[in-house]
Amino acid sequence: MVPPQRVPQLATWSDAQLADLLRLRPDLAAPLPGSLATLAERASTSRSLTLALHALDTPRLALLASLADGATGASDAATSPASIADLAARGLVVPDEDAPAGWSPARGLPETLATLRAQDGTLLDPAQATPPLADAPALAESVVDAEAARAATTLLRRLTALADLWTQQPGVTVRTGGVAVREVRRVARALDLDEADVVRLVELAGIGGEVGLREHGDDRAWAPLAPSEVGASREGATGVDRLAGTRRPDEDADDDADDLRWARVVLAWWWSDRAPALAGTVAPDGSRRAPLGDGLDRAWARRLRRRVLEALAAWPAGAAPDAEAVRAHLAWHSPLLPPPLGTVRAVLAEAAMLGLTGAGSLAPTGRALLADPDGPELATALRGLLPASVDRVLLQGDLTAVVPGRPAPAVARLLRLATEIESTGDAVTARFTPASLERAVASGVTARELLADLADLSLTPVPQALEYAVRDAERRQGGLRAGPASSYLRAEDPVALLGLVEADELGLLLLAPTVAVSTLPAAHLATLLGGMGRPVVVEGPGGQVLDLHRPPPARQPRWLAPGRGAGTAVGQRDTTALVAALRESEELIAARGDAADVAGALRAAVAGRQEVEIEIVASDGARSRRLVRPLRLSGGSLVARDLTREADVTVALHRVASVDQR
Numbered sequence: 001m002v003p004p005q006r007v008p009q010l011a012t013w014s015d016a017q018l019a020d021l022l023r024l025r026p027d028l029a030a031p032l033p034g035s036l037a038t039l040a041e042r043a044s045t046s047r048s049l050t051l052a053l054h055a056l057d058t059p060r061l062a063l064l065a066s067l068a069d070g071a072t073g074a075s076d077a078a079t080s081p082a083s084i085a086d087l088a089a090r091g092l093v094v095p096d097e098d099a100p101a102g103w104s105p106a107r108g109l110p111e112t113l114a115t116l117r118a119q120d121g122t123l124l125d126p127a128q129a130t131p132p133l134a135d136a137p138a139l140a141e142s143v144v145d146a147e148a149a150r151a152a153t154t155l156l157r158r159l160t161a162l163a164d165l166w167t168q169q170p171g172v173t174v175r176t177g178g179v180a181v182r183e184v185r186r187v188a189r190a191l192d193l194d195e196a197d198v199v200r201l202v203e204l205a206g207i208g209g210e211v212g213l214r215e216h217g218d219d220r221a222w223a224p225l226a227p228s229e230v231g232a233s234r235e236g237a238t239g240v241d242r243l244a245g246t247r248r249p250d251e252d253a254d255d256d257a258d259d260l261r262w263a264r265v266v267l268a269w270w271w272s273d274r275a276p277a278l279a280g281t282v283a284p285d286g287s288r289r290a291p292l293g294d295g296l297d298r299a300w301a302r303r304l305r306r307r308v309l310e311a312l313a314a315w316p317a318g319a320a321p322d323a324e325a326v327r328a329h330l331a332w333h334s335p336l337l338p339p340p341l342g343t344v345r346a347v348l349a350e351a352a353m354l355g356l357t358g359a360g361s362l363a364p365t366g367r368a369l370l371a372d373p374d375g376p377e378l379a380t381a382l383r384g385l386l387p388a389s390v391d392r393v394l395l396q397g398d399l400t401a402v403v404p405g406r407p408a409p410a411v412a413r414l415l416r417l418a419t420e421i422e423s424t425g426d427a428v429t430a431r432f433t434p435a436s437l438e439r440a441v442a443s444g445v446t447a448r449e450l451l452a453d454l455a456d457l458s459l460t461p462v463p464q465a466l467e468y469a470v471r472d473a474e475r476r477q478g479g480l481r482a483g484p485a486s487s488y489l490r491a492e493d494p495v496a497l498l499g500l501v502e503a504d505e506l507g508l509l510l511l512a513p514t515v516a517v518s519t520l521p522a523a524h525l526a527t528l529l530g531g532m533g534r535p536v537v538v539e540g541p542g543g544q545v546l547d548l549h550r551p552p553p554a555r556q557p558r559w560l561a562p563g564r565g566a567g568t569a570v571g572q573r574d575t576t577a578l579v580a581a582l583r584e585s586e587e588l589i590a591a592r593g594d595a596a597d598v599a600g601a602l603r604a605a606v607a608g609r610q611e612v613e614i615e616i617v618a619s620d621g622a623r624s625r626r627l628v629r630p631l632r633l634s635g636g637s638l639v640a641r642d643l644t645r646e647a648d649v650t651v652a653l654h655r656v657a658s659v660d661q662r
Contacts (some may be wrong), residue, residue: 051257149614152355170221178293208265277346320360437473
C-alpha cells in the first residue's frame with residue numbers, strides 16, 4: 001500500500017532547519033519564494049524533487065523508495081536515524097504516526113520516483129551499504145611524491161615553453177576566439193606533446209592567466225600575459241599569496257616563484273567552470289569547439305573535480321585506482337546521475353598533469369587542495385615535495401651545460417635565454433648553439449653581460465670555446481636594435497625636446513638631438529602635449545598635417561578568469577540571510593492579515609473551481625490585482641483563466657502575494 005503523501009510543515013521549522021534545507025536544495029532559493037507556503041509548494045514540484053533525488057547516495061535512495069512503496073523491510077543501515085534525519089532535513093520525508101516506518105514520503109515523491117524508475121529501470125541495490133573500493137595497485141609514498149613533483153615541475157616548464165612560443169609567434173585563433181587546430185598541431189610539434197596534452201596545457205594556461213587573447217583591431221591572437229594584466233581577480237589567489245608572508249628572513253623571494261605560480265594555476269582550475277575535455281567536440285550548431293574558445297563552460301565541472309579527488313581520497317594512501325573504479329565509487333554516491341566514464345578520465349588526466357596525483361594515487365598536493373583550497377597549505381605541500389633547487393651550473397668545453405638537479409629561477413632563466421634544452425629530469429642538460437646565443441644577444445643582453453652571468457653561476461671557469469661562441473654571436477648580430485614605437489616627435493630646438501623626454505607619461509626615447517620616438521599613438525601623444533601647454537602639429541606618413549582625435553584606448557587582453565558563480569552550492573552565510581528574508585516576508589503577510597498559505601488557497605480554488613482575486617508582485621516591486629479562475633498548480637507556477645481578459649495566464653507562485661475569495 002502506498003502511504004499518504006504530506007507536505008513538510010515549514011512554518012514549524014527553526015531558522016537552522018530552514019537554512020539547512022536551502023543549503024541542501026539550493027534550487028529552492030532561486031529565486032527566493034515570497035512565503036514558506038510557496039517554498040513548500042516549490043519543494044514538492046517534480047523538477048525540484050528530481051534535483052533532490054540526484055543528490056542522494058544509494059542507501060538513502062533505496063530507503064526513500066521503500067518508504068514511498070509503503071515497505072517495512074529496509075535494512076537497519078538504511079533506516080538508521082542519521083539516514084532518516086538527512087532525508088527529513090531535505091524535506092523528502094515527514095513524520096507520520098500511521099505509516100509503517102513512522103515516516104511518509106513528501107508530496108509528489110512517489111510520482112517522481114515512478115518516473116525515474118521508468119527511465120532507468122532500477123534504483124540500484126539497496127544492500128550495497130558502503131561505497132565500493134575496488135582493488136588498486138599500492139605504491140610507496142616516495143613514488144607518489146616523486147611523480148607528483150615531477151608532474152608539477154613539468155607543467156611549469158611547459159607553461160613557460162608555451163609562453164616563449166607564443167611570444168615569438170602568437171597563437172592563431174578561430175573565428176570564435178579559440179585556438180585553431182593548426183595552432184594546436186604547431187604547439188604539439190614544438191613542445192613534443194600529443195594534441196590531447198596540448199589542449200589540456202593551453203586550457204590550464206588560459207584558466208590560470210598565463211595567456212590571454214590580445215586584440216588589435218580585427219586581429220586577435222593568444223599571447224602571454226604579464227601579472228599586472230591578470231590582477232587580483234583570481235579566485236583563491238588571496239589564500240595562496242599569504243604564503244609570501246611566511247618566508248624566513250634568509251629566504252630569497254624567488255625561491256617561492258615555482259610553488260606560488262603552480263598553486264595559482266591549480267586554484268584557477270579548481271574554481272573554473274570550464275571542461276577542457278569538450279574541446280574538439282561538436283556544438284549543437286555544428287561547429288567544433290576549440291580550446292580556449294566558447295562553449296566549454298559547464299556548471300558541473302568544478303563539482304566533478306571535487307568529487308573525483310574526494311573519491312581518490314577514500315582509498316588508502318598510496319592506492320592508485322583506475323578510472324572505472326573511481327566512476328563506480330562516484331556512482332554509489334549519486335546513482336541517478338553518475339558521471340560519464342569519459343569525464344572522469346578527463347578530470348584524472350588534468351589532476352595528473354597538475355601534480356595533484358602521482359602515478360594515479362592522490363598526492364599530498366591533492367589532499368591539501370581538498371582540505372583548504374583558500375589557504376597557503378597548497379603551495380606549501382608542493383614545496384615539501386620538490387627537491388632543493390640548484391643555483392649553479394656546470395659549463396663544459398663541448399658547449400653543454402649541466403644542472404645536477406632542479407634549476408633555481410636565475411639558472412632556469414639563463415638556460416631558457418641562451419641555450420637549447422636537450423633533456424630534463426633528475427638533471428638538466430642544455431646546449432649553447434649559434435642560434436640560441438644569437439637569440440640571447442637579440443634579446444638585448446650584450447656579450448659582456450652574458451659572459452658575466454655565466455661566470456657568476458658556473459661551478460667552473462667559462463670555457464674558452466663558449467666565450468668565443470658568445471662574442472661571435474654578438475658580431476653576427478651586428479648591434480642592430482629594433483623596438484616598438486607608435487609615433488615620433490621632432491623639434492627644431494634640441495633643448496625643448498630634451499625637456500619633454502624627461503616626462504615619463506610621454507614614453508619618449510631620444511634617437512637624435514632633434515628626434516625622439518614614443519610608444520604612444522600620435523594622437524594620444526599630441527593630446528598629452530596639449531595638456532602640458534605644448535601644442536603640437538600631427539603629421540601623416542608623408543609629412544602632411546593631420547587633424548586627429550585621440551583614439552580609444554587599446555582593449556585589455558581577455559583571459560579565462562575563474563569565478564565562483566551559480567555552479568557552487570549556497571553557503572551557510574547565504575542561507576542565513578535567505579531565511580531572514582523569508583521570515584520578514586512572513587511577518588508582512590501576517591501584518592496584512594492575508595492568508596499565509598497562498599498555495600493552499602489556490603489549491604482549494606482549483607478543487608472548487610472558484611473565482612479568486614490575486615495580488616501579483618512584479619520584479620520591480622509593482623503590485624497589480626487580477627480576477628482569475630485557478631486551473632492548476634504545476635512546477636511552482638499557477639495556471640489560471642484571467643476572467644477580465646478572457647485568456648489563460650501563467651504566474652510564478654512566488655509572485656502571488658495574496659489570494660482573496662470572491
